Amino acid sequence: MADERARHFRRLRRLRRSARRWSVLAGGLGGAAAVLTPYAGLGLPDAAWAGAAGSAIALAAWRWVDLRALAAVPPPPALGPAEAAARSRARLVAAVERLPVGPGVLAxxxxxxxxxxxxxxxxxxxxxxxxxxxxxxxxxxxxxxxxxxxxxxxxxxxxxxxxxxxxxxxxxxxxxxxxxxxxxxxxxxxxxxxxxxxxxxxxxxxxxxxxxxxxxxRPSTEHHAAARLTEATDLLHGVADALAELRTSHLPLRTP
CATH class of the missing domain: 1.20.140 (Butyryl-CoA Dehydrogenase, subunit A; domain 3)
Incomplete structure (x- = not known):
């Protein structure tokens, strides 16, 4: 199990970075919309700039609200040395168990x-x-x-x-x-x-x-592997003898 205190501060850092990014984007889009909007009225491209700027401003505001709400929550208490060491060992054991040879090594x-x-x-x-x-x-x-x-x-x-x-x-x-x-x-x-x-x-x-x-x-007479090898050996001997007989029977007769 991850440290709840560390998770709380990681969420704070992520929200802070997100709020800053949306604030910068909202400022850039708002400035671009203000500069590019013509005085004679709004056209379709100007409406797109204005909509993008408004959306970025709204998202930035929501991120800052979420950040303030999370910052108001007290962080979980810090773990003691013994509990932190136990959780570190548990994470290490879980990581080793996921390896192919992990269970044997741990045993x-x-x-x-x-x-x-x-x-x-x-x-x-x-x-x-x-x-x-x-x-x-x-x-x-x-x-x-x-x-x-x-x-x-x-x-x-x-x-x-x-x-x-x-x-x-x-x-x-x-x-x-x-x-x-x-x-x-x-x-x-x-x-x-x-x-x-x-x-x-x-x-x-x-x-x-x-x-x-x-x-x-232990088989009753002979191991099945040895029996199969014996049968294969006898078969090869029989084939070899048959080939030898065929070769000698087809040899041409010599005339004196």
Missing amino acids: EVRRVRSRLALRGTTAAQAWARLDRAALTLAGMSGRLTGLAEPAVREAADADRSLRDLAARLASVERAGRLAPDGPLDEVHAALAAQLENGVAAYERLVVAAAGYLAEDA
Whole structure:
């Protein structure tokens, strides 16, 4: 969203420039009409000059009226530094998302930023494992169709839940460092166990998905591409043998 204050002042500048242009045009046309109008009366060209001058004067007056009305309206309050920075970031993100590779770049930036936010905590290693597993599953998701589609949806939900759990674990760990007597140790241990079990289950799901793809791509006897190549090879061998037989059968007999 554009800054409303900046938009207000841009409208003021545009109205001021428009009022000045129409004032100059009205003065020029009015002066020309006064000079060119003959004393003996008005002809058709003189009426055109006078009409153009009157229209320019009216438009200039309307622009000055609009300018005074807009100038009387108090401008919107200026944005704070935080809000201005947030709007600038939102505009930058929207511009990047319109690029062909924008969504992938933004996803990678968010992933790296999230990993850096967990640096120095026990959740960082589990987060890195989850990242590797999620990237592996993302590379297979386009081929996981049919019976595997519910598993892909469950994996997406589990990914979001595990990342939220990792963030909470990091927050509890940082808060626990401020308490010397360790009242959060039990909560931290429980969250860490949940995260470890969840990431391990996610990795097992990715391995199972890879096994599903391997079995789905494995034919009962021979891959169809290899079978077609074998048939084409046999066909070419047969054609070559037939051509050789035709050439030898048409050779002229030599007389001694």
